[in-house]
Amino acid sequence: MKAIVQDRFGPPEVLRFADVEVPAIGPAEVLIRVRAAALNPYDWHVLRGDPKIARLLGIGLTRPRERVAGVDAAGVVEAVGADVRDLRPGDEVLGCAHGSFAEFARAAADRVVPKPAALTFEQAAGLALAGQTALRGIRDAGGVAAGSRVLVNGAAGGVGHLAVQIAVALGAEVTGVCSTRNVGFVRGLGAAHVVDHTAEDFADGSRTYDVILDNVANRSLRDLRRALAPRGTLVVNGGGSPGEVIGAIGGIARAVVLDRFVGQRIRPLPDRWDRRHLLALTELVAARELAPVVDRTYALADVAEGLRHVESGHARGKCAVTVS
Known part of the structure; x- marks a missing residue:
């Protein structure tokens, strides 16, 4: 073959x-x-x-x-x-x-x-991979429910565009962060608000969120926490560029340590496979809530x-x- x-x-x-x-x-x-x-x-x-x-x-x-x-x-x-x-x-x-x-x-x-x-x-x-990552980040680690204020950093990417749809299906008010060319795309996924990161700073503290899913790792944990509600949850999902020794693993380790010392919840993305996750995703597809x-x-x-x-x-x- x-x-x-x-x-x-x-x-x-x-x-x-x-x-x-x-x-x-x-x-x-x-x-x-x-x-x-x-x-x-x-x-x-x-x-x-x-x-x-x-x-x-x-x-x-x-x-x-x-x-x-x-x-x-x-x-x-x-x-x-x-x-x-x-x-x-x-x-x-x-x-x-x-x-x-x-x-x-x-x-x-x-x-x-x-x-x-x-x-x-x-x-x-x-x-399979992107969908399970999005589901674990939004539903499992993030605990998103109806009425949650959710921000997805990297909302136009492989994981991000699925995470936006899953959060919307759960009844959340979703803000997507993306580049200028993807603003219309992310809005079409169901996001109530879209932040063009080239023109606005979602982490300036003017608005806070119950859950943040960070797929990009282009902002510090301090910046992300500034955009997080006092009892909110930050879910850290990878990121990183080629040529690194530690890469995103270092950021995830820092998040685990920081979680012990702050009131906000800082969660690494759970890394596990579960057939039930795949079935949950296909159920969302069947309900026309995910594509x-x-x-x-x-x-x-x-x-x-x-x-x-x-x-x-x-x-x-x-x-x-x-x-x-």
Whole structure:
């Protein structure tokens, strides 16, 4: 099968379009014929082995642990393991499938769910990682409920545009922070207020929020706390640029320490997979309260180009790879 292969850490140029063997599956896994895969900031972090501390935390010490890149997929079940009972060949699914930049990918059966008919494969591919991140940040860590005043920093991005929709679906009054060109886009997602960060400072203290989801890490914790209500919750979700040793992990560690000494709640984003999260997302899709927006699509052979665009930080919504 055709796949995007990475044998060493480095820039997008290290990726190769090559022939590899179709992956074998275990008893609790499924083989997916990939129709589309999502491009995530996670992918360029793995591509570069960045931040360097992440190499000690499981992505690989001297080379990527997973030779075939990609983590999100949507497609059709090709085969199932002996212990899989609720999926069968021919089912259309979405979820986490390591090695998704390929014609076939394997996935744990409990990490995929049926694809909503309302979504294209490209939209569905963008729901798993970014959607779960947004759901955990807004609903679980943030505790957003009806009437909550919520600010999403980076509201036009892959996680941000889904977080805005999820918060609106929960009944929150949402403010989205984005660049000038994305003001209309974020307003169209349902945000009651939009802050153009090139012209306004959301952290000047003139308005405070019950929950802030920070997807960008371009403001200090002091700035963010200035925009947070006295008993509000700040959820810290990554960010960071290439070439770092600690990267966003340092900011998350500082947030954990600070939480012990202030009245506001400073929460790192919970890092866990749960099939119930995927099902909650597809329920929101079925209720027409959530829809991933696809900014650009790329052919499988052009994954490197797509990752350059995602790494630039200018992607609106999700970027997808059309495989077949």
